[in-house]
Structure formats: structure tokens, C-alpha cells
Amino acid sequence: MATPVTMPKLGLTMNTGVISRWNKKEGESVAKGEILMVVATDKLTFDVVSPEAGTLLRIVVPEGKDVPVGEVLAYLGQAGEAVSGVAAPEAAGTAPAAPTSVASAEKASSRSAALPAGLRATPLARKIAREEGIDLSAVAGSGPEGRIVRKDVEAFAASAPESRKIKTSPAAAKAAADLGVDVSSIAADGRVMKADVLKAASPASVKAAPKDVRLPLTPMRKVIAERMSLSKATIPSVAYDMDVDFTALAEFRAKVKAEGAKRGVKISYNHILMKICAAAVKDVPLANSSFDGDAIVLHGNVNIGLAVAVDGGLLVPNVKAVQEKSLLEVAEETERLVDQARSGKLALEDMQGGTFTITNLGMFGTKSFTPIVNPPEACILGVNTITEKPVAVDGAVVIRPMSVLSLVADHRILDGAEAARFLARVRELAENPWLLLL
Known part of the structure; x- marks a missing residue:
């Protein structure tokens, strides 16, 4: 008896899922534990393995359809086993044969229409005729079976009255041939140019402009769009920028980076800033909060x-409970999550429960930007590129590595003074990283 494969529940908050990709086709065999399909939820994508060995008898739900947890997606069984009461899914993306045939016929017709029926000419003769604006139907052919050859066209051009001679640029001749325009009907001062041909061509004959391409939203992009729209619609956010001297932080990072390397851990500015933000929250707890009605x-x-x-x-x-973890632990945990995110192996738990977000675009050279708060959090910190700039220090102008930190805060929770105080504390800790030891 065929075994139904249902939409799995991949997390406590999961209610629906989308078949992002079927790894097997109907009729193909599948081993137990082999990846059968990829399911996308509102947060992540997961590889779903086959519950048993057998043959994929029938795919009930096609790729791209959002279905509730528990709904039957496909049937597994023995090869040749019938699946009763289930209609085969409609094949997607199958183009009708008739339009293709018509299009081919029209294309062939346009090629054959280059010369009147029964009229034959060599390619060189046609080229010269196009350039000279000569109607080949008026030229007598001297080649085999009456084929028009080069000397026939040249002789006709030499004997034709001036009114029959139309000088045409090669580009104009090609455009005229493509668009079916008779260059002899074009009134032009001197040589007929391509612009003259395009102007004379009927609008229907002119080549259409490149078409727009419609890209369907992926499940991930849909969620991003929904959450960003929710944030902009419901959170009255305010942005705050502050210059920060990274001199001490760069020295601090160089020392801890060397020590981390001995333990196989790469420590970045992101890891240090995570610890700095966690420490700054002690002074401004509202930066680590949520608005709840x-x-x-x-x-x-x-x-x-x-x-x-x-x-x-x-x-x-x-990273959970950053305030309780050492810098080394934060770095290890962060890099594990980053690797899993890029390889599609994140667990739902890793995506849930966030209270503060850091986004770093410094590697792209951004000097300032306004990130969008990630609901239901109160703040998001944007990190920009570090640039050497002249600054005044103790009455002297010196060159320092400077960056701009961009904080966006929910104004329902943090007033301007609170948000600025939090950002100022972050700057103080960044410019004096030894304060993290206190």
C-alpha cells in the first residue's frame, strides 16, 4: 500500500511550508534517509529526507505551493503500484505546441519573403542590391536557371536612370531588409541612413524593446518583505549617527585576534561590538526591550x-545571552551560526528570540545607512566602513581610523535622549575597550 508523505512540522511556530524543490521525480527510486525535497518555512529552508525506501509514485503538491502542516505532499511505494483517488498534478511550464509551430512558420515565412516567389539571386547580388537600393524583380538574371548574379546587379545599376539609383548605408540596407521597407520609397537627402529606414517603418515592424522580467518572490523574500513592511508600518523609528574613533578598538582587536587564532577562533569587530552592545544595555535597558501593546x-x-x-x-x-559569554564564546557561536546560515542548516531556534540586531556593511565601503528595526526588537545597530581621517585631538590634527555607527531605535520605547545615551555608551566602550573588564 502506498505511503503518504506529509508536510512535516519543523518547529513549534511552523503552520505552513512551501515545497522549494523536489529532489526526485515521479517514478524514481529513493532510499530511506535520502533527501526527498527541500521545504521552505517563513524563516528557513530544510532538507526533508524520505521516511522509507521505495519509488516516488505520485507528487501531489508541486513546487512553489504553500500548504499546511500535515497535508499530503506525495506517495511512496513499490514500483508500478497504483495510487487510487489522487489526480496527477498538472505539468507546469509546458508550452502548447501550436504557438511554437505558428512562430516557426512565421519565421520561415519572413525568410522566404525576402525575394518574390521564383526569383533567385546569389547572396552577393542581394547584398549589392540592398546597398544600391535596387529592386531585384527588375533585374534580369544571367546565371544558371536565371539566377541573378553580381554582374547582373552591377550592370543594372550602371544602366539605371539616376532616379532609380538610391545610395543606402549598409546598416540602413540591413534594417530595410529586416523590416521589409522599400528604400526606393524613402525620401532622403543624399544617402539613406538607418534612421531614415526606422522612421519609414511601420510601428508594428520596429523591433520591440527588451521585455521586463518578472521574478516570483521566494518564500524567504516574501517573509523579508512582510517583516520590513510591518516594521515601517508599525514602528516609529528614528536614526542616530555617531562618529567613533577605532584606534583603541583596532589595537584591542589585534591582540585578542592573535590569542583567538591560537585557539582556532577568528575574532572580528562584529564579535567585539556584540559584547560592547551587551555591556551598554546595562546602562540603557530599554535598548534591549520590546513594545507589547x-x-x-x-x-x-x-x-x-x-x-x-x-x-x-x-x-x-x-547568539543567546551574550552578556554571560566570553568574547571567545561569542566568536565561536557567531561563526557557527554564520556557517550554518550560508549552508542552509540553521535550526528554527537559532532564528527565534532575538532582542537586538547588528548589521555590518562596512566591507562594502558604506559611510552611513539607516537599517530597519527587526520586529519586535527595539534597536538595530548599523556598522560602517573604517576610514582614516584627520581629526582634532588635544589641539592637534592627527590621522585616526574613524567609523560611523548608525543606531535606529523604536521611538515608542526609546526617546531621543535614551537612544543617544545608549549610542554614546557604545562609542565610549569602543574607544576604551578595557572598560569591558570592569
């Missing part, structure tokens, strides 16, 4: 998400 929820843990660019979108896995 008639209350503001102050979160006990600082779960910091780091925006990761992946194919087709953006994922924001978060």
Missing part, C-alpha cells in the same frame, strides 16, 4: 542577532 518588555538576556547575507535574501540568527 500596553507594556514594554525588558528582556533578561541580550540575544544579539547578526545579519547574514545568503542567496536570495537575509537571515538573522542570534
Whole structure:
């Protein structure tokens, strides 16, 4: 008896899923534990393995359809086994044969219409006739079976009255041939140019402009669009930019990076900034909170998400309880999440529970940008490129590595003074990283 394959529940909050890709086709054999399909949820994509060995008898749900958890997606069984009561899915993307045939016929017709029926001419004779604007039907052919050859066209051009001679540029001649325009009917001062031919051509004959391409939204892009729209529609956010001197932070990073390398861990500015933000939250707890209707929820843990660019979108896995972890632990956990995000192996738990987000576009050279708050969080910190700039220090102008930190905050939670105080504390810790030890 055929075994139904249903939409699995891949997380506590999952209600529906989309078949992103079938790895097997109907009639193909599949081993137990082999990847049968890829399912996309509102947050992630998952490889779903076959519950048993057998043959994929019938695919009930095609790729791209959103279905609830528990709905039958396909049937597995023995080769040749019938699946009763299930209609075969309509094949997607199958183009009718008739339009193709018509299009081919029209194309062939346009080629054959280059010369009147029964009229034959060599390619060189046609080229010269196009350039000279000569109607080949008026030329007598001297070649085999009356074929018009080069000397026939040249002789006709030499004997034709001046009114019959039309000088045409090669580009104009080609355009006239493609568009079916009679160059002898074009009134032009001197030589007929391509612009003259295009002007004389009927609008229907002119080649159509390149068509727009419609890209269907992937499940991930749909979620990004929904969440960003929700953020802009419901969160009255305000952006704050602040210059930060990275001199001390660069020195600090160089030292801890060397120590981390001994332990096989690469420590980046992102990891240090995560610890800095977690420490700054102690002074401004509202930066680590959420707006919940008639209350503001102050979160006990600082779960910091780091925006990761992946194919087709953006994922924001978060490191839990950053305030309790060492810098080394934060770096290890962050890099694990980044690797899993890019390889499509994140768990739903890694995407849930975030309370603060950092997004870094510095590697692209951005000097300032305004990130969008990730609901239901209160803040997001944008990190920009580090650039050497002249700055005044103790009355002298010196060159320092400077960057702009861009904070966007939910104004329902943080007033301007609170948001600025948080960002100022982040700057203080960045410019004096030893304060993290206190």
C-alpha cells in the first residue's frame, strides 16, 4: 500500500511550508534517509529526507505551493503500484505546441519573403542590391536557371536612370531588409541612413524593446518583505549617527585576534561590538526591550542577532545571552551560526528570540545607512566602513581610523535622549575597550 508523505512540522511556530524543490521525480527510486525535497518555512529552508525506501509514485503538491502542516505532499511505494483517488498534478511550464509551430512558420515565412516567389539571386547580388537600393524583380538574371548574379546587379545599376539609383548605408540596407521597407520609397537627402529606414517603418515592424522580467518572490523574500513592511508600518523609528574613533578598538582587536587564532577562533569587530552592545544595555535597558501593546518588555538576556547575507535574501540568527559569554564564546557561536546560515542548516531556534540586531556593511565601503528595526526588537545597530581621517585631538590634527555607527531605535520605547545615551555608551566602550573588564 502506498505511503503518504506529509508536510512535516519543523518547529513549534511552523503552520505552513512551501515545497522549494523536489529532489526526485515521479517514478524514481529513493532510499530511506535520502533527501526527498527541500521545504521552505517563513524563516528557513530544510532538507526533508524520505521516511522509507521505495519509488516516488505520485507528487501531489508541486513546487512553489504553500500548504499546511500535515497535508499530503506525495506517495511512496513499490514500483508500478497504483495510487487510487489522487489526480496527477498538472505539468507546469509546458508550452502548447501550436504557438511554437505558428512562430516557426512565421519565421520561415519572413525568410522566404525576402525575394518574390521564383526569383533567385546569389547572396552577393542581394547584398549589392540592398546597398544600391535596387529592386531585384527588375533585374534580369544571367546565371544558371536565371539566377541573378553580381554582374547582373552591377550592370543594372550602371544602366539605371539616376532616379532609380538610391545610395543606402549598409546598416540602413540591413534594417530595410529586416523590416521589409522599400528604400526606393524613402525620401532622403543624399544617402539613406538607418534612421531614415526606422522612421519609414511601420510601428508594428520596429523591433520591440527588451521585455521586463518578472521574478516570483521566494518564500524567504516574501517573509523579508512582510517583516520590513510591518516594521515601517508599525514602528516609529528614528536614526542616530555617531562618529567613533577605532584606534583603541583596532589595537584591542589585534591582540585578542592573535590569542583567538591560537585557539582556532577568528575574532572580528562584529564579535567585539556584540559584547560592547551587551555591556551598554546595562546602562540603557530599554535598548534591549520590546513594545507589547500596553507594556514594554525588558528582556533578561541580550540575544544579539547578526545579519547574514545568503542567496536570495537575509537571515538573522542570534547568539543567546551574550552578556554571560566570553568574547571567545561569542566568536565561536557567531561563526557557527554564520556557517550554518550560508549552508542552509540553521535550526528554527537559532532564528527565534532575538532582542537586538547588528548589521555590518562596512566591507562594502558604506559611510552611513539607516537599517530597519527587526520586529519586535527595539534597536538595530548599523556598522560602517573604517576610514582614516584627520581629526582634532588635544589641539592637534592627527590621522585616526574613524567609523560611523548608525543606531535606529523604536521611538515608542526609546526617546531621543535614551537612544543617544545608549549610542554614546557604545562609542565610549569602543574607544576604551578595557572598560569591558570592569
